[in-house]
Amino acid sequence: MSIDSFPKIAFLKFPDNRQLEIHYDPKLGFSLSFESAPLDDVSEKVNVTIVYENHEVLFENINLLEAIRITKNFLKSPALMICPAGINILNKRNDNERLLYLEKIKEILNxxxxxxxxxxxxxxxxEAGKKNLSPEESLLTGVIEKGFVVDEIVIIGTPNxxxxxxxxxxxFLEHSFRSYFNVEKIEIEHIEFYPNREETYSVLFTELWRTLQKIISRTKKTTIINATSSYKIITSLLTIMMLYFKKSGFYTFEKSNNILEIPSFGLDWNYSYLDEIMPQIKALKSGKSSFLEITEELQGIYLDGKTSYYPLEEIERLYxxxxxxxxxxxxxxxxxLDNEELKSYLESGVKKRWxxxxxGDQIPETVEHSQRHSRxxxxxxYHTMRVMxxxxxxxxxxxxxxxxxxxxYLDLFLFLLGISIYVHDLGHVYPILKVKNREYIxxxxxxxxxxxHSELTVSLIESGEYNVLAEEKPFDSESKSLRDIFKEKTxxxxxxxxxxxxxxxxxxxIEDDFMEEKRLMKIFNLDTNPLVEVVLNKITDENLQEVTVRAAKWLQFIDGLDVQADRVITDSYQKMRVERxxxxxxYLQKKIEGKKLSIPHGDAKKIEQLLKDIFSLKDKILSSDKNVAKEIESKAKELEKVLYEAAEKDIERFLKSSEAEIVSKIAxxxxxFVHFNKHRAVSSxxxxxxxxxxLFIKIFPNPSFNMKDELQKIKEDIEEEHKRSHLKDDFEIEVIINERN
Structure with missing residues (x-):
């Protein structure tokens, strides 16, 4: 296995024979595996041997976290370094201590x-000699000490x-990188910035942005940024940009040999602010407004009255x-995914359609099923792939x-699973069930x-309405239709x-004949055969049959994993949703008060008693008694059962009954309420x-809403979902409720 091959695996071995296994794949990132944690405190000093292939290197008295990071940096190499350049090297190029230090580095690297x-x-x-290096050389040395293999450098240079x-x-800098650090691929990007020329100020940000974006977009390598050298304005701007592009930067202090990593993070534009000013920017660009007519704060970004300091076209696109x-x-x-057409299809499907x-969600009072659920x-x-x-x-x-x-077929599997993740619940917005030649509203x-809703999703796709799958017509100009991609296999x-x-x-x-709602499927005469049998009649390609079954198993399982507080949006939203x-x-109670219910084939006496119980419990739902939600859910579940018994006898009359509709809504x-509490109990x-x-799965409780019984029930539900999806035939799971505060 070479430094360029993936995935990579390394081990950290400890004196007590415990070991930490680190996996890296450039598409999926890192995953760690261990029998028992080597140390509770990762800042503790240890003796650890890093093992990669048949190589072993002992690091003594090293911080465990530092050892892990060295290993990770090595695994995600080779790296490209973006290096803004100052003129310091001109003063140090003939320094003897510097040259001796660089010769030692060269000897080691060779x-x-x-x-x-x-x-x-x-x-x-x-350390003697290191302090005589230029800032660029010092930082590259520090990056190597962190475990990176830097085989490519892009120098961003301004004129002296x-x-x-x-x-x-x-x-001189290019010569140093090549001769002493063995960096073969070096490019230089020039930016015409002069501190004494005001006319160059306004283009500094946009030129840096363009340069950084160009470099990052063309490489798949790990990219790191020198945030130390060159003019302070350039390093300051690069630091902001690298956080936006989610790249790590490194900084060396003038009077210290230590190197500080500025880790990547999701910095972004203030879109609420952009929402406010974008109409003015558009008006100015179109000539419908003059510079003096826009707000004072917006005038400030045009340093020369006409050229924006910031890349407004890119910002507008992102907005x-x-x-x-x-x-x-x-x-x-x-x-x-590897295939660019499949990636574009998925991205456009998410952004432009699904x-x-x-x-028009038909049941908005449920916990969230829409875009955030799919996300x-x-x-x-993704994270299951990452660890597995x-x-x-x-x-x-x-x-x-x-x-x-x-x-x-691997890309096809990911593609079909990705589509289904976003489309599987769309039946919530489509009320027409089509079975053979009949329609039910x-x-x-x-x-x-x-x-x-899963049957309704199929009806929606088959209806051709809303162009859900872009079978013949693409979602937008950025993607292709399924017909364009798959031709006769569409x-x-x-x-x-x-x-x-x-x-x-x-x-x-999926594989056996177990079902929860046999009555319901019988009412509408729906096919209840297992997927492994149905797929044989629907799809002829054996590999695609396997892909379809595998994707269905994973969708069923991960759908059951989305039990967390985010599904009730926020605490304030959840409180309002309960009250609403x-x-x-x-409100529905008032519509049937004083009326004698007449639901076709419905047990009127039983329905009226269950409604009475629900109305009584409903008045207590805002109390702090958590058992009320369970009691009302039990009564409502029983009421639904009675309604389904009536529907089974005459579904046509049942669907035309306004009273059946009202009682169904109440049930x-x-x-x-019980689902609101269930999801609120879990942070993630x-x-x-x-x-x-x-597969080890952790449940992280919501510290502000601790319900041990709910957490245990969620754990059992996940284990049951694993069994029913038949993924249990493939691997085991261990679900752990995180007890740490």
């Missing part, structure tokens, strides 16, 4: 030692004003993109074999929409999506490790 052995030797070098040879400092999808949409998952389909599922899938490894997650017989030119009957791709979505609920079995739902039951709303659920064929 040796035949394993790279981490070289890192260890450089870390142990005496007033000198005949304006770029001589860049020549409009955020208006479509204001939050994360599962971008990390999409980036795992996110906006939730206008969380994308992230859960991509091939182990997919577990296909022929992952690298091509379905069509340029699309492997389920609007107004939320229990039926909830229990049959029909079976659509069939695969329908099957994955249809079998994501417990209503239907209780009041909505009261449905009354069942939501995260797959944390895969070891010995076992």
């Amino acid at each position: 040796s035949s030692d394993f790279y981490l052995e070289k890192v260890k030797r450089i870390r142990s070098m005496k 004003e007033g000198k005949e040879e304006r770029y001589k400092h860049l020549v 409009h993109e955020k208006r479509d999808v204001p939050f994360d949409y599962g971008g990390k998952y999409i980036e795992v 996110t906006h389909m939730w206008i 969380r599922l994308m992230n859960l899938a 490894g991509l091939n182990r997650f997919a577990n296909l017989k022929n992952p690298d074999q091509e379905y069509i030119d340029g699309i492997s 389920l609007e107004g009957f939320p229990p039926l929409i909830r229990d049959l 029909k079976e791709i659509v069939e695969a999506v329908k099957l994955i979505c249809r079998y994501h609920r417990r209503n239907l079995p 739902t209780a009041n909505e039951i009261s 449905f709303k009354a069942r939501q 659920i995260m797959p944390v490790m895969f070891r010995n064929n076992t």
